[in-house]
Amino acid sequence: MRPRCSALLIICSFIYTCHKPVHPHRIQPLAQTHVVIDRSPDAKRIFLGTPGIAVGPDGCLLATVDLFGPGVEKVPWRKGILPGSGGAVVGKIFISRDAGRTWTPAATYPFFHARPFVAGGRLYVLGQCGDLMIVASDDGGKTWTAPAKLTQGQTWHASSNNVWYSRGNVYLVMERHEERNLQRCWRIADVAPVLMRAGETSDLTRPESWTFASSLVFEDVVTPDQLEYFGVPFYPCAADTAVWLTPDRPMNPIGWLEANVVQFTDPTHLWTDPSGRTFHLFLRSHTGRTGYAAMAKVVENADGSMTTLLETTPSGKKILYTPLPGGQMKFYVLWDEPTRLFWMVGTQATDSMTRPECLPADRYNLPDNERRRLVLHFSKNMIDWCFAGLVAIGENERAARHYGSMVVAGDDLLIVSRSGDEQAQSSHNGNLFTFHRVKHFRSLVY
Structure with a gap:
C-alpha cells in the first residue's frame, strides 16, 4: 500500500472511532437523570437500603429509606437493635411537595425493611426490627405516632414491596423466619411469606386489625436434591449451610424472599378466581x-382465615418457579388500570455465566448478583413480560441502581432506587437514595 493511502486509511479509521454513529433505535435510559434524596454520611460504614415511595392523601410524595451497617450505632436518632446480630438500624422519612424536585427530612423510626403506604386516609410505614413495627401519620407526614409492635417475639424479614387493595381491605406480604437448623449462611430457606390483611379504615397500628395467612416455609416445599432438568440450584449447594465457591463468594441455601402480591381479574386467565378470594405471591x-x-x-377461606399453598398448572403439576426477568433480585410490581397491565421494575443481569473466580474484585457475591442496571417491564398476566426500557444504569460495579420501588403519579412513573457511586462500600452496601421519573410511561407499551 502506498504511504499516502496508508496515512489516509489511518486518519479515516481514527475519525470513525471518534465519531462512531449511534443507531437511532439504540436503548437510552428512561430516567438516568435523578435527584439524590439522601446520601450516607459515612459511605464505608453506613449503608442505605429498602427504598420506598408513596403518594400521600394530599398529593405529597413520601419516601422511606433504611440505614444499616456498623456506623449506624453512632447516628443521633433513636435506633432499633436487631435480635441475634445486635446490629443497629434506623429508618428515615422524606417528604416532597414539589413533585420530587426537593426532599425534606420529616421523621425517623427505629426499624427497617419498611414500606410506606396509604390506607383510610392515613399514611403508614410498616417494617421490622425482629418483630413487625408500624408508625402512622394523620397530617400528611408532618407528625407520626410512636412505633407500635404488631407481633411479639418473632423474627421477620421483607423489603419495600407492593401493597394491594381489594374489597375494602389492604394486603401486603412480610416474611417470617421459622427456626430451622441453618448455620453460618444467609437465612432464606427458613422464610415463610405471610400475606397480611386489614380493613383500609381500621387502625393499622393495632395488632388486632391484622389477619395473617398460614406459613409456607421454603425448605418445607422443596429441597435441592428434588430439583432436576432446569439447573436449580445452579452451583453446588447445601441445605443448611453456605458452600464457598471462592474464598469470598458463597452459594447459600436456595430460598425465596421479598414477595409481591397480585390478583388476576382477567376472566380468560388460567389462574383467575371468579370469587376474588385468591391472591398470588x-x-x-x-x-x-x-x-x-x-x-x-x-x-x-369462608371463616376469614387465609391458607398459603403452591399453585398448580393445568396438567396438575405444582409450580414453584416461573420465568421472570430479574427474578434473582428484588423486583416491584404494580397494577396500572388504564393500561390493564402489570408493571415491574427490577434488575438486569448481563454476565451471570462468568466463572465466579473470574469476576471483577468489586463485583458483589455471585455472577447472578449484578446490581447496576434498573429496568422496566410490563405484562398482562405476570408470566409473559415485555421489555419497556432501561430506567438507569450505574457507571461501575459500585454504582448500583437496584431495589427499585415505584408509584404512578398522573402520566408518570416515580421510582426510588437503592443506589451508589464510586464512594460506595459495595453494590450491596450503597451510599445513595435516588429518585427517578419515567415520563409518559404508558406510551412505552407496544
Missing part, C-alpha cells in the same frame, strides 16, 4: 442463576 428467588422468580398463592 411472586418472590425473588435465590437459585444461583438468573431469570426465575418463585411463586405461591393464598386463598381466603
